[in-house]
Every structure is written in C-alpha cells, then in structure tokens.
Amino acid sequence: MPETAVVLDDAVARGRRLGLALSDDELRRIAEHLGRVPSDTELFAFDAQWSEHCSYKSSREHLKKLPTEGPSVLLGVGEDAGIVRLGEWNGETYGIVVAHESHNHPSQVVPFEGAATGIGGIVRDVLCMGAEVIGIADPLRFGRLENEHCRYVAQQVVDGIAAYGNAIGVPNVGGDVFFDESFDDNVLVNVVALGLVKEKDIIHSRAPQGSVGWDIVLVGKATDRSGFGGASFSSLTLDEDDADQNKGAVQVPDPFLKNVLMRATYAVFAELRAQGITAGFKDLGAGGLAGCSAELCAAGGVGAEVELERVSTAQRDLPPEVIAIGETQERLCWIVPPSFTPLMLQIYNDVYGLPRIARGACASVIGKVTETGRYVARYRDQVVMDVDLPFLTGGVRYHRPYVLPRTRSETPEEREAEMRRKFDGYARTSPFLLLEKVLTHRDVCSRAVIYRRYDGVVRGCTAIPPGYADAGVLVPIPGAPLGVALGLGGNPRYGKVDPRRAAELAVAEAIAQVSAVGATPVGLTDCLNFGDPTVPEQMGAFVAAVDGLADAARTLQVPFVSGNVSLYNRSSSGNHVAPSPIVACVGTISDIARITTGGFKQAGSTIGLVGIPQLVYGGSIIAEVMGLTTTALPEVRYPEFARYCALVREGVARGLVLAARDVSDGGILTAIAEMVIGATDRSLGAELMHWDALYDVDLMLDDQTPQLEMAIWFEEFPGFVCEVADWTAFRRLGMEVGVMTRYAGSTIAEPFLRTPYDHEVSVERLREAWEAPLRDFYGPSTGSG
Known part of the structure; x- marks a missing residue:
C-alpha cells in the first residue's frame, strides 16, 4: 500500500484536477477513511453528498433547536417532506404533505430552466411520500428592475414556473415577491408543494x-x-x-x-x-x-x-x-x-x-x-x-464560528423627532397622497400580472385562488368539507435590520395569513436563504434567524415539519443577499363553508382593527418611502398575537368576520385599500375613523402632532383589519378571548375612501395606482389582485 502521505496528496491533487468543491482537508479525510486514492466516481459522489446542499454540514447543529413535534404532526422532519393531519373522512385519516425548497443558484444562471426545475423537484419530493400532488407556491426575491439583467431574470423565472406548473396540471395557490438590490446577483426562487395522502398509505x-x-x-x-x-x-x-x-x-x-x-x-x-x-x-x-x-x-x-x-x-x-x-x-x-x-x-x-x-x-x-x-x-x-x-x-x-448581529435601536424620543421632521410636509393633508405612493411601491403593488400566468384552479379543488385573500385554500377530498390553507411570511427589509426579529415576524405573518381565511395553523416549513457561512457575520445572521424561528414556533405551538437551507447566496463581488428566512404555514379547515376572503362584501359593515400598533416603523414601506432611518422593528407579542389569531378564526367561523387581511407591507391603510380594491362589488368604499381610535391611551406619546397622526396609518405590526357584520357581537367575542378590538370605520355604498376631515379618493384611482407598477413590466392582466 502506498505511503499514507502520498495517498492523501494524490487525493487532493485529483480533487483539484476535477474542479471539485471539496476542501483539501475533506479530500484528505476521504482518502484516509478509504485507505486509498478515491476514484473519480467516488470523488464526485462525495462532492455532492458533502456539499452544503445535501449535508447541511454548517447548519444541522442549529436546526436542532426548531420544535418539530405536535399533535397534528403525522411525519416530522427527516424525510423529503413533512406531513400534518388534515382530518377524518369516511373512516380514514388524511394528511397534507408539505415540502419547501430553493433553486436559487440555477435560477440566477439559467432563470427559465432553473425556476422550472425547482417546481419539478419540489413536486417529486411530495409525490415520493405516496401523495397526490395538489398545489404549489412560489416565494420569489428579485433584484432591481432598473437593472437589465435583473429584469431578464425576473421575467424568465416567472415564465419558467408558469410553463412547468401549468403543464403538469398542479395549481399554483400562493406566493409573494420582493425586490431589493441585494438580490441583483443572487435571485431567490423558493418553492412549496402540497400533497394529499391517507395516513395508512404514507x-x-x-x-x-x-x-x-x-x-x-x-x-x-x-x-x-x-x-x-x-x-x-x-x-x-x-x-x-x-x-x-x-x-x-x-x-x-x-x-x-x-x-x-x-x-x-x-x-x-x-x-x-x-x-x-x-x-x-x-x-x-x-x-x-x-x-x-x-x-x-x-x-x-x-x-x-x-x-x-x-x-x-x-x-x-x-x-x-x-x-x-x-x-x-x-x-x-x-x-x-x-x-x-x-x-x-x-x-x-x-x-x-x-x-x-x-x-x-x-x-x-x-x-x-x-x-x-x-x-x-x-x-x-x-x-x-x-x-x-x-x-x-x-x-x-462543521461548527462554524459566528458573530451574532448587533442591532441598533433608537429611543422613542429620537423616533418621534424624526417622524415630526420627515412628515412635516404631510401634516394635516390627506393620507391618500401618501397611500398612493405606498401602493405603487414594488413590494406592495398588485401581483396579478404574475400569478395570472399560473393556472390556480386546474385540478378543480381551489376554493380561494391567488389574489383573493392572504392565503390560498384548497378542498382536496371530493365531497368532503375539509380544506387546507397555505400562507407565506418573510420580509427582506426586516432581515437587513434584525435577522432574528425578521424570522419571528415571518412565522407570525404566515400564521396570520392562514388565520385570516379562517384556518387553524398546524405546521410550518422554512427556507433559510443566507450568505457565505464561512463569514462569521453571515453565519451569525443565520444562527440568529434560527433562534427567532425556534422561539416563535415553540411559543405559538406550531411545529416545523420540513424545510431547507440555502447558503452561499453571495456573488464573487462580495454581495450577500439580505438575510431571508421564508416561512410557509399550513392551516386546516374543518368546514370549507366557513372561510372568508380579503375583499369587502357589503355596505354598512364595521371595519375593525385587531391588534395594537406599537409606534415603530423600522423596515417598513413608509420608512423607505419617507427616508426614515429608524431601525426599531415591531415585536411579536406572543400571548396577545395568539389571541388575535384565535379571535379572527372564531369570528370567521361564526360569520361575524366577512373579510380579513393581516397588517403587513404598507400598514393599516394599505390593508384597508386592498380590501376595498378587492371588494366583491366595485361600488363599495370605506369611511375611516380618526386615527386615535386605533390606540390605547397608555401607548400615546406626549404632545401628539399631526405628523404622527399621519404616520400611524402606515405602521406595520402583527395584527388584522377585519370587515365585521355585527360589531357588538364581535367585540363581545373579543372580550371573551382577552382582545380589545378597535373601531376603524365602516364600509359604504360609494366607491371612495374618506376620512373625517373630508379627504376623499376614488377606489378606481387607488386601483390604477396599485395595478400599474408591474403591469408594463410583465404585461397586462385583468381582474383584481
């Protein structure tokens, strides 16, 4: 047998000749274990199996922190997909298979094929659990559309997803899209798939x-x-x-x-x-x-x-x-x-x-x-x-060294001073002037031109297709009343500020979305998109995000059942993507007749706010629009948030909540605008209350000003805007579960938004502002979204 040193050196030389990603130390370890120079086939096999993509060698020790067990879990992490309990029908227990993956690098290099094969791979993951594939979703992160190559990537990715998903006959029931310069060189194409299987047939x-x-x-x-x-x-x-x-x-x-x-x-x-x-x-x-x-x-x-x-x-x-x-x-x-x-x-x-x-x-x-x-x-x-x-x-x-992110936070007084200064030109003016700016932001505007390229109803089991609510809803068993909802959460603007808080908010948003349609959250998946793990600050961002996910899931008692890690999302120029923990939530529905969508249904309803604004604007759309430097992100106040979700779900089940949206990108007024734009009747509008109806007295800062009055309408926080049929009954229900609801206005039989100060804007004007930004880029579409 050759001398050990010669074998190890030959293994390293062969690995370098083949252009493998294995490190010299890894090549030596393989050769030492085998006691010989590995063959080319063996080296390529180790190169794949010991890659970050297959081995999770940098992330596995941290992923153990995530809670993975719960009463609804039929099959947890460890296989290609997880399975949660849907319910019983005709003496059989049915499960929903859920898988979550990324196809980031391939989609940056060859966008059409990369995105298409991302769908192909996630569908196979679900199929191989013995399931019938029933739905897919696509959280996407693109670079700036002002960049020619970013435009090409963004167009080709959507075309690839549409071409593949439509051809295999699986409905696309959800997704989201964000645009940020950190994705100029590294697009994020995450994909989720759902399947249906009997427990005995897994x-x-x-x-x-x-x-x-x-x-x-x-x-x-x-x-x-x-x-x-x-x-x-x-x-x-x-x-x-x-x-x-x-x-x-x-x-x-x-x-x-x-x-x-x-x-x-x-x-x-x-x-x-x-x-x-x-x-x-x-x-x-x-x-x-x-x-x-x-x-x-x-x-x-x-x-x-x-x-x-x-x-x-x-x-x-x-x-x-x-x-x-x-x-x-x-x-x-x-x-x-x-x-x-x-x-x-x-x-x-x-x-x-x-x-x-x-x-x-x-x-x-x-x-x-x-x-x-x-x-x-x-x-x-x-x-x-x-x-x-x-x-x-x-x-x-590997046990990678890491440095946890250091987050800067300003005092409430500093935050108030900046708000006074930045909003001074908008004091005592119509909030609709700012609303139009927010609605045209690319992270807020209509995505209809994207999702209308996808077939969202192809199997005939889609109860709520994309664009009608915060979550998509399927009715997978013919003749059964059981439904499944899919929500998505994740905000790269938050990730830039505080990866841990961003992860917590991603969990909360995904749970809020399924709750808004009336579904009970039963399982989570995650796709953790981060930079180079050999850079301690990037590894620290990953560790912080995992800690945030673990805290949120454990406290809200919704386990993770599957997931994926995508690292090395970094260009050769050193540009790392914004820390991007993207979370999907599966919710179950026992009676599909008791769900709701996000558009207003009738005149004369009450517009109610569920949740307490926190007077923070870090990472928000309005902060970007107004040039705010604040970094304070909203908190997920877990006990209260769990009660908010429970109240909305019960309100939907009792027929009290006719429509609901979670308060996310763009804040309270944006949620209301989306509800009126998506109304079932285009003659509907809304009349809003004075801003201070939304706050508790003990939350008020001293000496409130018109500048702060304006800002509140655009605050983002874990909460809901609801259309309520019977306000008295809903408030009573809120008190039963420990939630103080707030009266924010009412729906009217005129297509306008109005304030108590006689400010008014037509719904059609808002619709045009909201639909225009991506329409010219992706082409025209019809209907609301």
Whole structure:
C-alpha cells in the first residue's frame, strides 16, 4: 500500500484536477477513511453528498433547536417532506404533505430552466411520500428592475414556473415577491408543494425493513450530462466569470414527461396498496442516482450494489461518474420486492408508455439491496465506487464560528423627532397622497400580472385562488368539507435590520395569513436563504434567524415539519443577499363553508382593527418611502398575537368576520385599500375613523402632532383589519378571548375612501395606482389582485 502521505496528496491533487468543491482537508479525510486514492466516481459522489446542499454540514447543529413535534404532526422532519393531519373522512385519516425548497443558484444562471426545475423537484419530493400532488407556491426575491439583467431574470423565472406548473396540471395557490438590490446577483426562487395522502398509505424515503435482496428500480428520463455537479454548484459562491460553465450544472425540465410520470406513479401506488406491499421511494435530485439510492439504503441501514451499465442514457459512452452523479430531471428511484418488479415495469413502460413519451425514458432494474452497509457501483465489469454508506451520507459536520448581529435601536424620543421632521410636509393633508405612493411601491403593488400566468384552479379543488385573500385554500377530498390553507411570511427589509426579529415576524405573518381565511395553523416549513457561512457575520445572521424561528414556533405551538437551507447566496463581488428566512404555514379547515376572503362584501359593515400598533416603523414601506432611518422593528407579542389569531378564526367561523387581511407591507391603510380594491362589488368604499381610535391611551406619546397622526396609518405590526357584520357581537367575542378590538370605520355604498376631515379618493384611482407598477413590466392582466 502506498505511503499514507502520498495517498492523501494524490487525493487532493485529483480533487483539484476535477474542479471539485471539496476542501483539501475533506479530500484528505476521504482518502484516509478509504485507505486509498478515491476514484473519480467516488470523488464526485462525495462532492455532492458533502456539499452544503445535501449535508447541511454548517447548519444541522442549529436546526436542532426548531420544535418539530405536535399533535397534528403525522411525519416530522427527516424525510423529503413533512406531513400534518388534515382530518377524518369516511373512516380514514388524511394528511397534507408539505415540502419547501430553493433553486436559487440555477435560477440566477439559467432563470427559465432553473425556476422550472425547482417546481419539478419540489413536486417529486411530495409525490415520493405516496401523495397526490395538489398545489404549489412560489416565494420569489428579485433584484432591481432598473437593472437589465435583473429584469431578464425576473421575467424568465416567472415564465419558467408558469410553463412547468401549468403543464403538469398542479395549481399554483400562493406566493409573494420582493425586490431589493441585494438580490441583483443572487435571485431567490423558493418553492412549496402540497400533497394529499391517507395516513395508512404514507411511503417512506428509506429501504424497508427486510428489503435485502430487493430490486433497485430507476424510473424516468434517460440520463444525460445536464445537472452534473448541480449539488456542489448550489453550495458555492456565484462567479459571473463561470456563468457559461455553470449552465451545465442546471437541469433541463420536461414537464410533459413529468405529467405522465406522475399519473403512472399514482397507478403504482394503487397496486402497492392493493397487494399490501411496503416499498422505499425517493426522487433523484441533488447527487443524482448515487445520491438518491445511497440515501435510501443508508436510511434503512442496508447497502446497495448498482450496475451503471443498466442505466438508460441519452448519449453513448457517458463516463460512470456522470451516470452515477448527474442530476438529469424527471427521475425516481424505487426499492421493491422482485415479485412486484415485473408489474411495476409494465405500468411505467407499457401501460403509460414512458419510452414513447421521451426517447430513452423507461423503468429498469439497476441494482440490488445488500446487507453490507456499503455502496458498490460497477461499470463495464469494474468497481468504480465502493464506500461505507454512513460515511458517505453523514460523515461531515462543521461548527462554524459566528458573530451574532448587533442591532441598533433608537429611543422613542429620537423616533418621534424624526417622524415630526420627515412628515412635516404631510401634516394635516390627506393620507391618500401618501397611500398612493405606498401602493405603487414594488413590494406592495398588485401581483396579478404574475400569478395570472399560473393556472390556480386546474385540478378543480381551489376554493380561494391567488389574489383573493392572504392565503390560498384548497378542498382536496371530493365531497368532503375539509380544506387546507397555505400562507407565506418573510420580509427582506426586516432581515437587513434584525435577522432574528425578521424570522419571528415571518412565522407570525404566515400564521396570520392562514388565520385570516379562517384556518387553524398546524405546521410550518422554512427556507433559510443566507450568505457565505464561512463569514462569521453571515453565519451569525443565520444562527440568529434560527433562534427567532425556534422561539416563535415553540411559543405559538406550531411545529416545523420540513424545510431547507440555502447558503452561499453571495456573488464573487462580495454581495450577500439580505438575510431571508421564508416561512410557509399550513392551516386546516374543518368546514370549507366557513372561510372568508380579503375583499369587502357589503355596505354598512364595521371595519375593525385587531391588534395594537406599537409606534415603530423600522423596515417598513413608509420608512423607505419617507427616508426614515429608524431601525426599531415591531415585536411579536406572543400571548396577545395568539389571541388575535384565535379571535379572527372564531369570528370567521361564526360569520361575524366577512373579510380579513393581516397588517403587513404598507400598514393599516394599505390593508384597508386592498380590501376595498378587492371588494366583491366595485361600488363599495370605506369611511375611516380618526386615527386615535386605533390606540390605547397608555401607548400615546406626549404632545401628539399631526405628523404622527399621519404616520400611524402606515405602521406595520402583527395584527388584522377585519370587515365585521355585527360589531357588538364581535367585540363581545373579543372580550371573551382577552382582545380589545378597535373601531376603524365602516364600509359604504360609494366607491371612495374618506376620512373625517373630508379627504376623499376614488377606489378606481387607488386601483390604477396599485395595478400599474408591474403591469408594463410583465404585461397586462385583468381582474383584481
């Protein structure tokens, strides 16, 4: 055997020659463990499995802080998706599968394909839990539209999501969009998917107990060079000089093949259930065939022997490392007993005709499960990979040094002085002058031109499509009254100021959104988008955000059931993205007849405020519009916030709350404007009360001024604006749960917004201001949004 030092040096030299992302220390550790110089195939496999994308090597120790258990959790973190309890129907317990991922780097380099394959991947994650895919959502973060390349990326990402999601026949039921200069070089494309599964039919992403000798079956598109090195690419800093080279690491989507592949897989599910067979199932994403089959077998405590020559390829003479590690899209991997294999192959290849849909697409047996705990791959009668599975899939962890963010906060007196100065020109004028400026802000204006490109009702089970409420709502079981709501939270302006508080507010916003339609929050997911973890300040921002998520979820008693971490969102010029914890919340509805949307329903209703403004404006839209330097962010006052949400949910259930919006971007008056713009009758308007009706006396600063009177309408805080049918009954209900509600105005049968000072603006003028900013960029759309 060669001297150890020579082996280690040769391993490092080979890794550098192959252009791997593995560090020299990692290469030496691999060679030392193997006792030899690793093969190219082995090195590429470790490069993928030890990437940040697959291993969570920098983040895993911190993610353990998140609460992951609760009475509604059917399956928590640890697999490709989590599952929460939906309810009982016809003697069966149903669950909602939820997964949350990112496809940031690919979408920056090749926006259309990157975004499309992001949808493709998240759909497979849900499918592989044994579920029928019922919905998707897309939280997006773009750079400044004044930048030509940012405009191109923003357009292509939306087109890619639309093209893929529409073609596979899955409705897009939610999303959000923010624009910020920190995303100029690093777009964030996060994706969420929902699925429906009976509890007894859940499939796990691991080799089943007693599966030694079973077949490993590869299904889907013929393997090609696309996506080779994708996992490592997603775990590196983006460099514009490598743009052309990086394009090869982005997968090529085929949504029409995926459509057939999904339907064929549903047929396989039916046969497995009919025969009472427990199988292992996982999609091929990061790390390709070797990554997927290795993780399946490692999770089951077994080994694998794979014959790479049996893999259907789109090109001749692909090297073994490409066959093993390439991330070609639209592929799945099964572990099934040999007795079931012929029927599975028949379903995929003959009944659904994969080979006729795409050249080389098929289902084929490519290996066997072994008892060795090792992963052995052969190519042309030679062993090209022979590694210990626990070491491959879990052998790397880091304890990165970090520096927690230092947040600056001014005194209330300093904040008041700045408000007086900045708002002086607006004192005693109409608040609608500022409202129009806020409504035209790109983080507030209508997104209809985006979501109307998506099919939001394709399966026929959408109760509330995008644009009608803070959350999308689906009715997934035909004939059943059960519904599921999906809300999203996350604000990069808050992340810049205080990552921990931003994370808390993201949880609160997602929970508030599902509560606003009448749903009960039962589970959370997160996608944590941050910069380079080797920079202590960036790692500190990540740690602070995780702490905020953990506190919020634990205190509000809504657990995390799945999630994702995306690091190295940094350009070669050193531009890190704004710390961006993005949270999704799944809410359940026991009676779909008792939900509501966000638009006013009738004249003569009361407009009520649920929640207490806090006289802080840090990270707000109005702060940006007015040039405020304040950094004080709103707090999530957990006991009170939980009661706010409970009051709104109960108000919806009793028919007292006819419409509700959470108070978020743009503040109270913006929420009211969106409610009147989205009214079911365009003849409706609103008459507002004097501002001081919204505050408790003990919250008032001394010597209130007209400047502060103006600012209050644009404050953002965890709370709600509601249209209430019976104000007396609603106030009584509020007192029962310990919430003091505030009268903010009433709806009127005229299409105007009015104040007590005779200020007035037409709803049509507000609508035009709100719809215009993105209309010219993305093209015209119809309807409200």
